[in-house]
Amino acid sequence: MTKEAFEGKLNALVPQPDPEITAALFAFGQELGQEEAYDGVRELLNSMSFVSRHFSAVTTQSVYEIIQHGSAALPGEMVAAAVYLENGNTLQDVAEMADLGMLMCFHCPRDMEELSPLALCVVTEGGHSRCFHTLHFGAFDPDTALRSARQYAHDRQISVTDALLSLTTDMVLDANGGAKKILVGGDPDMTQALSAVFSRCPAAAARLTFDADRSQTAVEYNPLWLELRQKQGPAQSGMQLTV
Incomplete structure (x- = not known):
């Protein structure tokens, strides 16, 4: 992608584009492409587009400006940065988190139209509820996940909660599944x-409930996510709604 094309696309996403910041981000994207062997410029655009559609204008502007405050946020860190900024963290806070590697490997959007696959997850077992989140909303069926977790829990004599925390999107129990695991259990913040x-x-697209005690699941959609999905159209979203 040419510098001019990048500038035009990025400047259309942020409320107050700045020539120096845009140029710095283009250079950063090129550097990533050389070091990581992927299209860093396009990845940055994908992430900024995601942020601009899912967060406030103030948050979008702040994510754009992180590069002025120390370490630039990687494409896979920008969405995490946006969540914290939307929740009230300062730009300096988030820049320091990026510098310390606290935002790494969160979510890297696959294209400029991607709908958020982030969702909250509540697991109830033994009368107690624990909260987690997922990066894979729409990529697995909650009912199938709960049935699989219950079976694994029975077979291996572990809790259903622990089974869900090790379950991958292809319904395999793998404690080392990394990014493929349906629940993120180690990031309460x-x-x-x-x-x-x-x-x-x-x-956050929805709030999922896995009730192991009643063998039931429920999905509470975020109305704002549904509104965005409708604006983009089902063909663009690539997601099927879970009843």
């Missing part, structure tokens, strides 16, 4: 932040 912004923006 992000779960709390997503919960706090749930009603303010479409960043």
Whole structure:
């Protein structure tokens, strides 16, 4: 992608584009492409487009400006940065988090039209509820996931909650499944932040409930996410709604 094309697309996404910041982001994207062997410029655009559609204008502007405050946020860190900024963290806070590697490997949008696959997840077992989040909303069926987790829990004599925390999107139990695991259990700060912004923006698509005691699941959609999905159209969203 040419510098001119990048500038035109990026400047259309932010409320107050700045020539120096845009140029710095283009250079950063080119550097990523050389170091990581992928299209860093396009990845940055994908992430900024995601942020501009799922978060407030103030948050979008702040994510754009992170590069002025120390370490630039990687494409896979921009969405995480946006969640924290939307929840009230300062730009300096988030820049420091990026510098410390606290935002790494969150979510890297696949294209400029992607709808958020982030969702809150509540697991109830033994009368107690625990909150997590997922990066894979729409990529697995909640009922199938709960049935699989219950079977694994029975076979391996573990809790259903622990089974869900090790379950991957292809319904395989793998404690080392990494990014393929349907639940993120080791980042309570992000779960709390997503919960706090749930009603303010479409960043979190839904709140899923896995009730192991009753063998039931439920999906509470974020109305703002549904509104965004309708605007983009089902063909663009690539997601099927879960009843």
